[in-house]
Amino acid sequence: xxIPTFTDVEKAHEIVQKYAHRxxxxxxxxxxxxxxxxxFFKCENxxxxxxxxxxxxxxxxxxxxxxDAQKGVATHSSGNHAAALALAARMRGIAAHIVMPENxxxxxxxxxxxxxxKITFCKPTLQARESTLAQVIEETGATEIHPYNNFHVxxxxxxxxxxxxxxxxxxDIIMAxxxxxxxxxxxAISTKQLLPNCKIIATEPAGADDAYRSFHSKKxxxxxxxxxxxxxxxxxxxxxxxxxxxxxxxxxxTVSEDSxxxxxxMIWERMKIIIEPSSAVPLAAILEKKVxxxxxxxxxxxxxxxxxxxxxxx
Amino acid sequence: xxIPTFTDVEKAHEIVQKYAHRxxxxxxxxxxxxxxxxxFFKCENxxxxxxxxxxxxxxxxxxxxxxDAQKGVATHSSGNHAAALALAARMRGIAAHIVMPENxxxxxxxxxxxxxxKITFCKPTLQARESTLAQVIEETGATEIHPYNNFHVxxxxxxxxxxxxxxxxxxDIIMAxxxxxxxxxxxAISTKQLLPNCKIIATEPAGADDAYRSFHSKKxxxxxxxxxxxxxxxxxxxxxxxxxxxxxxxxxxTVSEDSxxxxxxMIWERMKIIIEPSSAVPLAAILEKKVxxxxxxxxxxxxxxxxxxxxxxx
Numbered sequence: 001x002x003i004p005t006f007t008d009v010e011k012a013h014e015i016v017q018k019y020a021h022r023x024x025x026x027x028x029x030x031x032x033x034x035x036x037x038x039x040f041f042k043c044e045n046x047x048x049x050x051x052x053x054x055x056x057x058x059x060x061x062x063x064x065x066x067x068d069a070q071k072g073v074a075t076h077s078s079g080n081h082a083a084a085l086a087l088a089a090r091m092r093g094i095a096a097h098i099v100m101p102e103n104x105x106x107x108x109x110x111x112x113x114x115x116x117x118k119i120t121f122c123k124p125t126l127q128a129r130e131s132t133l134a135q136v137i138e139e140t141g142a143t144e145i146h147p148y149n150n151f152h153v154x155x156x157x158x159x160x161x162x163x164x165x166x167x168x169x170x171x172d173i174i175m176a177x178x179x180x181x182x183x184x185x186x187x188a189i190s191t192k193q194l195l196p197n198c199k200i201i202a203t204e205p206a207g208a209d210d211a212y213r214s215f216h217s218k219k220x221x222x223x224x225x226x227x228x229x230x231x232x233x234x235x236x237x238x239x240x241x242x243x244x245x246x247x248x249x250x251x252x253x254t255v256s257e258d259s260x261x262x263x264x265x266m267i268w269e270r271m272k273i274i275i276e277p278s279s280a281v282p283l284a285a286i287l288e289k290k291v292x293x294x295x296x297x298x299x300x301x302x303x304x305x306x307x308x309x310x311x312x313x314x
Numbered sequence: 315x316x317i318p319t320f321t322d323v324e325k326a327h328e329i330v331q332k333y334a335h336r337x338x339x340x341x342x343x344x345x346x347x348x349x350x351x352x353x354f355f356k357c358e359n360x361x362x363x364x365x366x367x368x369x370x371x372x373x374x375x376x377x378x379x380x381x382d383a384q385k386g387v388a389t390h391s392s393g394n395h396a397a398a399l400a401l402a403a404r405m406r407g408i409a410a411h412i413v414m415p416e417n418x419x420x421x422x423x424x425x426x427x428x429x430x431x432k433i434t435f436c437k438p439t440l441q442a443r444e445s446t447l448a449q450v451i452e453e454t455g456a457t458e459i460h461p462y463n464n465f466h467v468x469x470x471x472x473x474x475x476x477x478x479x480x481x482x483x484x485x486d487i488i489m490a491x492x493x494x495x496x497x498x499x500x501x502a503i504s505t506k507q508l509l510p511n512c513k514i515i516a517t518e519p520a521g522a523d524d525a526y527r528s529f530h531s532k533k534x535x536x537x538x539x540x541x542x543x544x545x546x547x548x549x550x551x552x553x554x555x556x557x558x559x560x561x562x563x564x565x566x567x568t569v570s571e572d573s574x575x576x577x578x579x580m581i582w583e584r585m586k587i588i589i590e591p592s593s594a595v596p597l598a599a600i601l602e603k604k605v606x607x608x609x610x611x612x613x614x615x616x617x618x619x620x621x622x623x624x625x626x627x628x
Binding site for chain 2: 024026029030045046048050114265268269271272273274275305306309310312314
């Protein structure tokens with residue numbers, strides 16, 4: 001199994017920094033007072049397409065050989081990865097084939113179409129998504145870019161933590177949410193290389209705790225009937241991601257839905273930035289005191305800011 | 315009448331940069347496509363207390379002599395200036411006396427109290443506010459810091475445009491909203507010094523168009539029964555502010571309430587940042603084509619991000 005190292009993150013960064021925003025790192029005096037720590041938020045909600053996903057997609061697309069690139073890229077996704085892959089492909093001038101469930105929200109269909117992707121709709125089952133994708137690849141010769149279980153995607157996602165550490169030096173703890181594990185595994189690779197003594201703590205909704213259970217049992221557990229407002233964190237861990245997480249992550253903790261909403265509102269109100277629920281999960285863990293941050297310097301990766309403004313939980 | 319020059323803005327910046335955030339300058343590929351220009355947003359919504367007001371308050375507080383400072387500072391305000399003055403005073407370790415109308419929203423009373431200010435409530439009339447403030451000053455010897463018609467406040471507000479120009483070089487146009495004129499006059503001083511050929515265009519809600527009428531008639535017109543969602547722009551121009559605006563601003567245009575809401579939503583959705591309605595007024599003017607920005611490089615100062623999340627206009 002092909003696992004990226006920090007050298008691969010450095011290579012990814014040479015590509016990513018040409019196309020992605022170097023997102024700002026923000027902090028809030030009032031949140032710091034509430035939690036008794038120094039928190040630094042890496043704002044991937046301010047990244048292109050509104051999510052860290054653009055880093056990985058960008059690295060995957062621009063790492064393709066010219067010959068492969070001409071056949072395009074493909075994935076099945078209805079979320080941030082689809083938009084990210086579509087934009088990265090457009091930047092390289094190649095086709096992005098996106099398989100989407102026919103019941104995807106109109107707003108997501110429009111976003112992906114807006115970036116110029118070729119969309120193929122399918123029935124809303126995992127089986128239909130996979131078989132439709134296989135057919136698209138068969139017809140086009142496109143390269144599949146998996147949203148998280150992909151070498152170049154993981155290396156690309158690692159560039160967010162690399163920038164955070166470059167901008168703010170030492171940290172005692174770096175935190176990220178975990179869904180499929182792309183962001184977390186990339187973050188772990190960069191952090192353990194640059195700051196060997198820094199703890200990496202991942203956070204997950206209690207209603208979608210497959211990574212928590214997998215990590216603590218050291219045995220891969222699938223995500224079954226997950227239920228959480230943090231819709232970016234519903235998926236199961238990828239194989240590569242799980243291997244990296246077992247090797248490098250120090251702990252995974254879970255949080256309640258109420259805490260996620262409280263943390264999300266705190267960041268909206270006090271930091272004046274829009275984050276999606278998934279981004280609020282690390283701060284939720286701090287508010288629940290699942291992680292001891294007293295007097296510490298803590299980096300938090302805000303994963304994205306895409307949500308329907310007409311359906312806020314407050 | 316004592317009017318600041320760019321030298322005063324430079325002096326203010328030496329103070330302000332010690333205490334305030336150097337806020338990021340963000341841009342959005344999709345908004346640029348919509349308007350056909352390159353827009354750069356200076357994010358004062360991400361400033362301390364959530365508004366540019368902290369710059370001016372900070373400069374005013376730290377410019378006081380030690381003797382004057384010990385007697386504290388005072389103002390009447392229920393908005394961002396009160397919070398800004400309270401925080402700046404706390405940073406210098408001196409008292410802030412804030413006169414607030416007794417019917418101010420609880421959320422604003424709490425915010426100002428939270429920064430450690432001494433609040434005196436009064437009847438909700440301008441006369442009561444002024445007489446109560448006079449009494450507080452009589453009793454304490456505190457220095458009044460007017461929210462915009464104040465030398466050091468204007469110089470402090472000018473530091474936002476100075477940073478914007480330092481970070482992004484040349485601009486064809488720089489835009490700001492106008493209420494009392496503190497931000498606009500400071501912006502004009504910095505811009506005309508650093509970029510003599512750059513146009514300065516101010517924007518105002520049509521429902522609160524006293525600055526528009528004052529500017530075009532060259533005669534000060536008071537704000538009477540203003541009505542707009544942009545609650546930061548209800549006040550009349552200050553004397554110093556009007557003098558600077560007449561001298562340095564190229565144009566003032568007005569916009570509809572619908573355009574303000576549309577521009578606000580566009581910035582929330584596409585840039586993932588929370589702005590208050592006042593901040594949306596410059597983009598509203600671009601969407602209404604009141605300002606020709608085609609192919610131009612435009613700087614926009616987003617003034618603040620304080621609003622009640624429970625009362626959104628969308």
